[in-house]
Every structure is written in structure tokens, then in C-alpha cells.
Amino acid sequence: MAATTRPTRPRLRERYDRRQDAVVRAAARVFAHRGYDQTTIQELAASIDLAAGGIYHYVGSKEQLLELICDQLMGPLLERARVLLAEAAEPDAQLRALVRLWVEHVTEHRDHMLVFQQERHVIERGARWRRIREDRKRFEQMLEGLIAPLHAAGRLGVADERLALAALLGMVNHTAQWYRPRGRLSPAEIADGYVDLLFGAPRAPVDP
Amino acid sequence: MAATTRPTRPRLRERYDRRQDAVVRAAARVFAHRGYDQTTIQELAASIDLAAGGIYHYVGSKEQLLELICDQLMGPLLERARVLLAEAAEPDAQLRALVRLWVEHVTEHRDHMLVFQQERHVIERGARWRRIREDRKRFEQMLEGLIAPLHAAGRLGVADERLALAALLGMVNHTAQWYRPRGRLSPAEIADGYVDLLFGAPRAPVDP
Amino acid sequence: MAATTRPTRPRLRERYDRRQDAVVRAAARVFAHRGYDQTTIQELAASIDLAAGGIYHYVGSKEQLLELICDQLMGPLLERARVLLAEAAEPDAQLRALVRLWVEHVTEHRDHMLVFQQERHVIERGARWRRIREDRKRFEQMLEGLIAPLHAAGRLGVADERLALAALLGMVNHTAQWYRPRGRLSPAEIADGYVDLLFGAPRAPVDP
Amino acid sequence: MAATTRPTRPRLRERYDRRQDAVVRAAARVFAHRGYDQTTIQELAASIDLAAGGIYHYVGSKEQLLELICDQLMGPLLERARVLLAEAAEPDAQLRALVRLWVEHVTEHRDHMLVFQQERHVIERGARWRRIREDRKRFEQMLEGLIAPLHAAGRLGVADERLALAALLGMVNHTAQWYRPRGRLSPAEIADGYVDLLFGAPRAPVDP
DNA sequence: TATGAATGAGCCTTCATTCAT
DNA sequence: CATGAATGAAGGCTCATTCAT
Incomplete structure (x- = not known):
């Protein structure tokens, strides 16, 4: 390779x-x-x-280094995500688990993630990066697959399904830019926070 | 200049x-x-x-070009935001208005935004970029200033105030990467979606 | 180009x-x-x-420089040779004229010629050099076309037609390695010497 | 060494x-x-x-490798040539024999020969290569020594003695570039062809 | 002897920038 | 104002050579 x-x-x-x-x-x-x-x-x-x-x-080459960085980032993430999705569970539980996994991965690979984002313009073009693009696509489709039923069930905090996905992607990816290892929130807490937002949920108990 | x-x-x-x-x-x-x-x-x-x-x-110089791009992006945004905040209004209404303004600005300046994000590592270092960094800081503080009372009032969809801000920043900034001018959603709709998520709100009708 | x-x-x-x-x-x-x-x-x-x-x-690129050197060498040579062959004349006269032309060209482009020979291994391989190889081939075919009838007429100094061509090529090309502008022999004299050798001729008058 | x-x-x-x-x-x-x-x-x-x-x-070193290649080429050639010249024989017979020897050597050491020619510009300069240059010189002098009396006797196909030598060198050296082991002509036949050309001879018997 | 990792000097090439026209 | 030629400082990459194993 x-x-x-x-x-x-x-x-x-x-x-x-x-x-x-x-x-x-x-x-x-x-x-x-x-x-x-x-x-x-x-x-x-x-x-x-x-x-x-x-x-x-x-x-x-220097360029291949970039490629390998992307691989080190996406390879394990996809692998772990696949394992997770293979387990039987409700979509909402799975989404929560997947986001936790994902946020953990992002925080553990902050550098990879930052590079990945900064070099977006490189990765988006040219045959050489097709594989990388597909990896990302694949991951997004996993998310989509979990969000769809939740949307159908009226469980999301926004009307538009795709907007929910985009928002989630934005939140999680952005995490690499502010997360610090010994910060107030653990990756799992951060992930739960994102999912809560997506579900528009936590205030429910507040109501009464 | x-x-x-x-x-x-x-x-x-x-x-x-x-x-x-x-x-x-x-x-x-x-x-x-x-x-x-x-x-x-x-x-x-x-x-x-x-x-x-x-x-x-x-x-x-080429570098100054980058500086000017940042200015073209942040200058008008801050200006309009200031005007908006000067008006008297409830925090939630102001936040919604500000996010609308912001999303509109981002979608209108997608290129500027993408450059701004990609060159993060440049802007984060060096005295030359202090002004730019401060502009961004200033804008984030405006958001913080609106989020704080909402958080205090238990209106947010997440327990952690800062996480809310980070999530919002992530969502909106990421918009530049997927928004297309003649897409299904208008900037305003997108902005509202984000705010809804933040408020964990729209399911309100579900309550009864 | x-x-x-x-x-x-x-x-x-x-x-x-x-x-x-x-x-x-x-x-x-x-x-x-x-x-x-x-x-x-x-x-x-x-x-x-x-x-x-x-x-x-x-x-x-440096490599293109090599290409251009070959072009500067072969282009005018082929051009002038074509003009010459277009004229009506006996093969032996034409061969003599062609060799003169050729030797003159070689002595005028000694540097080009030396480079051409030294970089033989580069030119012999790869699609990029096909055109150059063809140019050389084309010139050799012109010589062949003149030598053939002379051979048929028993005018050559060697039994084998192809050996005659090879010998001629060797003699003329090698000229670049020893010719000096203000030497004893003019290019035309050198060329005539080569042709004489090829014809095995000049001693004829010696016979009686 | x-x-x-x-x-x-x-x-x-x-x-x-x-x-x-x-x-x-x-x-x-x-x-x-x-x-x-x-x-x-x-x-x-x-x-x-x-x-x-x-x-x-x-x-x-790599450069020494080049030196050794030259030695493998010139050493045995000079040796065998010396032996040959030590024998008593007429100049024309000796020249023919020497050219045979030479052509055989060239065809048996085609690769060495090609390297020798291609790296001419290296060998021509610098003290390190003096020995190699002298070897070549020595061999040329042997040829000269045989050609001189033949020229004096009017046996050559060209008026100029040095041109004869140059032509011979050109023909034989060039052989490395086209000779193929199982070709139509044996090295000896090729050599004889060259000598015939030099003598302007073979057709003589044809005359009557 | 042989291996393969490592070095470090050097080369081709690119490109921001300058400047005469 | 604009052009395009020219500069020269780097930077990515190669490769002969060394050396511990």
C-alpha cells in the first residue's frame, strides 16, 4: 500500500x-x-x-502522507462504526452510541481531523482522493440510515432530515477545533449533548 | 490600509x-x-x-489578500450584528435574528468562509492576525451574550452553555460546506432550524 | 510547441x-x-x-531542452535533405550531395550532434522520443534509398548494402567528435572522402 | 587497484x-x-x-565502476593488439587482422563500448581518466602505424591519411550501436567489409 | 559478507515579487 | 495602469554512500 x-x-x-x-x-x-x-x-x-x-x-511523497493521515482517520472509524451498526438496537440508541464513538474518535484524532478539514479542497478533487471521499460518504450514509427512521417517527428537533444530518456533522467535526483533553466535558458528554440537541429532547422533564 | x-x-x-x-x-x-x-x-x-x-x-502581497478576504467577511458581519444587538428585543428573538443574519452572511460569502476555515492555522498565529482573531472573538461574545440568559432561563436544549455555543458555531460554519444557492432550504430556514435545535423547542406542539 | x-x-x-x-x-x-x-x-x-x-x-523542463536540441538538429537537416532529393539527379550525385549536406550540418551542429549521440539511451526509449526516433529513421531511409540502386549497380565498395549504410553512418556521425572548424579539411572534402570510400573508387585511375 | x-x-x-x-x-x-x-x-x-x-x-564508488568498465574494455584489447603487432606480417594483413580483432572485441563488449562512448565527456576531462585516455590513444596509434605505410603506398581509398583513420574509428565504434549477435554478418565479415572500404579495393578484381 | 536503514548534499522546479517598457 | 520578463529563495525529492546489525 x-x-x-x-x-x-x-x-x-x-x-x-x-x-x-x-x-x-x-x-x-x-x-x-x-x-x-x-x-x-x-x-x-x-x-x-x-x-x-x-x-x-x-x-x-508528501501528498501520500496526507493520504495516509486520512486513512488513519477514516479506517478505524468506519471499522468501529460497522461493528456497532451490526449489533441489534433501536435507532435512537444506536445513533447515540455512534455519535459517542465518533466524538471519541474525533477527540482522539484531533490532529488528523484538523488536517482533514483544512485540506478539504484537495480531497474534493482528483481521482486520487476518490477512496477517501467514499469513506466519508459511507460514514455519512450510516448516520443518514439512523436519522431517517427517527425523522419518520417525529423524534428530531428539526423538520428537515437533511438539515439534521448537516447540523450533526457540523457540530461533531467542529469539536476538533475547541476540544481540549482535560476540559470540563468528556467526549461522551459532548456526544450526548449533541444528540440531545438533535432530539430536541432534554427539556422535556423540565416542563412540569 | x-x-x-x-x-x-x-x-x-x-x-x-x-x-x-x-x-x-x-x-x-x-x-x-x-x-x-x-x-x-x-x-x-x-x-x-x-x-x-x-x-x-x-x-x-498574497498574504494581505488573505487579510482582506477576512476583512470582507468579518467587517460587514460585525457591523450588521452590532446594529441588530442595538435594537431592543428579547434574547431569544435576538438570537434567532442574529443566527439568521449570520447564516445569510455565510451563504453569501461561502468562499470567504471556506478560506477563513481552511487557513485557520495561519490566522491563529502571529501578531498580524490579531485583529482578525479579535473580530471572530467579538462575534462569539455576542452569541455568548445572548445564550447566557437563555441558558439561565433553562431554555437551551443542552445542559452546558459553552457546548451550546460550540455546537452553534459548528453548525453555522459548516453550512458553507454544503449550502447551495438554489437548494431546498433558504438561509433563513436553515438558521431557524439551527435555532430550533438549540432551543430543543419545535416539538412544543407535541406537548399536549 | x-x-x-x-x-x-x-x-x-x-x-x-x-x-x-x-x-x-x-x-x-x-x-x-x-x-x-x-x-x-x-x-x-x-x-x-x-x-x-x-x-x-x-x-x-530540462528534458524538453534535450528534445528541442534534437529538433534543432534534425529539423533543418531533414528539410534540406528533402529539398535535395526532390531535385532530379543521378543517385551517385545525389548521395554525394546528401553526404556533403550532412557533414556540413554535423560540423555546424557539433554540439547538438554530440548531445544526440551521448543521450542515445534516453532517446531510444519512451513514447516521448518517438518523434525524434522517427526523424532519424527517416533520414536513414533517405540514405538507404540512394544506396540501394548504387548497390544494385555494383558501385559500392562492400558486398553488403546494409553494411555500407552502417559504415557511412558511423563515419559521418563520428565526425562531430574530431572535426575542428579551422582544420585541414573542409566539411565538403571530408564528405567527399567518405563517399569515395563508400564507392571504393578513387584508386581507379591508379590502375594503369 | x-x-x-x-x-x-x-x-x-x-x-x-x-x-x-x-x-x-x-x-x-x-x-x-x-x-x-x-x-x-x-x-x-x-x-x-x-x-x-x-x-x-x-x-x-560509482565512478570507479565506470573506470573498471573502461579497463575491462581497453585492457584485453590492447593486450591482444600488442601480441598481434608483435608478429611479423605485411601492414595490410596486419591491419585486416587488427580490425577483425577490434570488431570482435567491440561486438563482444557492446555494453562496455556503448558506455565508453556515452561517457566520452567524462573521460575526456580530469586527471583521473588520463590512463583511460592514454589507452585509447595508444590503440589509435597502433592503427595509425599500420595506415601510414599503406597510405604511402597509395593503397588507401582516400587521399587523406588522417581522414582514413577517423573514418575507420567511426565505422568500428559505431558497430556497437547496431550489431546484433545473431545477425546476418559475423564480426569478421563486418571487419573485412570495413577494411575493404578503406582500401577502396574489392571491386578491383571485378574490373577485368 | 550482506542487508537495509539512514544521511545529507544537491538538483530541478516553482512562485511571489519586482521592474523596465 | 498593465504587461511580461526576470529574479532568487526555497522546497520536494533523489541518491551515492555509510554503518550497525
């Missing part, structure tokens, strides 16, 4: 994979702060204690 | 301002699609039927 | 073409001496009193 | 020499096809089933 030659012997390959992973992770961090284009391969390399050329043992 | 020599005679100055405005607007469009760093001054110039050098009659 | 934007206004275009021509010619000279790969664009630029970047106004 | 540590024990040394020879030979092949500069040590190593580092057990 990588454009560079991956060792064959299991011992070496393992080490190689571990390091590649570290390179990508470091890249996510630096790109998130300095911006993809404004980050030099030299800077990036320095941040991993590697000479500039060393990066290219693990990554074929 | 511009780094280039602005004509003194009113007739010329007017024309100059008009053209500068067009340049900035064009830049917003191209930057939104290709990305700031990935857009060449040449490309930008070509899109306005100008040679590369021509840009520099109206703009001092 | 060039990969760079050529001016539209005739005045400028003329200057542009003249300079591009000069760039290519300079490149031929430097490449011939230092070798294509071992020549830096910087060095090349310096030899024309241009900053490194300046080259790229006239040429799209 | 090699810059790398050559084993002392005869058994090992033999194996070492054999392998070094193979490395050089492989290099000749790859360089001939891809070009010296355009061939990576990695590519070269791969073509001998060796990792990049492995090459350096047998060769001190």
Missing part, C-alpha cells in the same frame, strides 16, 4: 510498519499546527529526529 | 476601490476551490484577466 | 523565439561538454547570463 | 575477483541501457540480486 519498499522479513516489517505509523502520526500533528503546505518535509523530519531523506523510506 | 498607493482623486479612488474589491472577491473564490497555498498569483490573475504583475496594483 | 506560454503579440513573440533559440543552442554547447546529466540548470543559466528560474520562461 | 579490501587468501581472493568482475559486467549492461547517470546504485544492485550496500564490497 505504501509506495516505498516494505521489508519482507516479518521482524523488519513490523518495525517498518510501526515507524511508518509514527511518521504519519507526527505529520498529522505538525500539519494540524502549521498547515500542510506551510510545513516543510525538513521540519517534519526534524520533529521525528530524522533527516529529511529518511521520511522517504516510509512514505512515497 | 492597502499597502499599495491608493489614488487621491475621488473619481479614480472609487474605481480603484471597486477593482480592489473585485480582486479580493475573485481571490476568495479561487482560494476556496484550489486552496490558498496551492493557488498561484498567476492563476489568480488569470481568473480576473490580469497579468501577474497587475494584482500588485491593488494588493501588497 | 514549447511548454511555456509564448507571447501573442508579434513583437514579443519574435524576441521570445529568438531567445528560446539561444537558450537551446547554449544548452547544446554546455551539454556537449559537461554531459546532460552532469550539467546543472544553474550552470546552464549562468552561461546565458540568466538566473536559474529564467530558463523556465523558455523551456518547460 | 580496487578501493575496497581485497581478500589475501588466494581462495577468497579468487571468488572476490570473480564477483567483482560480474559486478562490473552487470554495470556495463545496465549503464548501456539506462545511462550511467540515470542508473541508480540500487537498480544496479537489484540487477545482480544484491542490496545497495553490497556493491561497495567490490567497488569503491
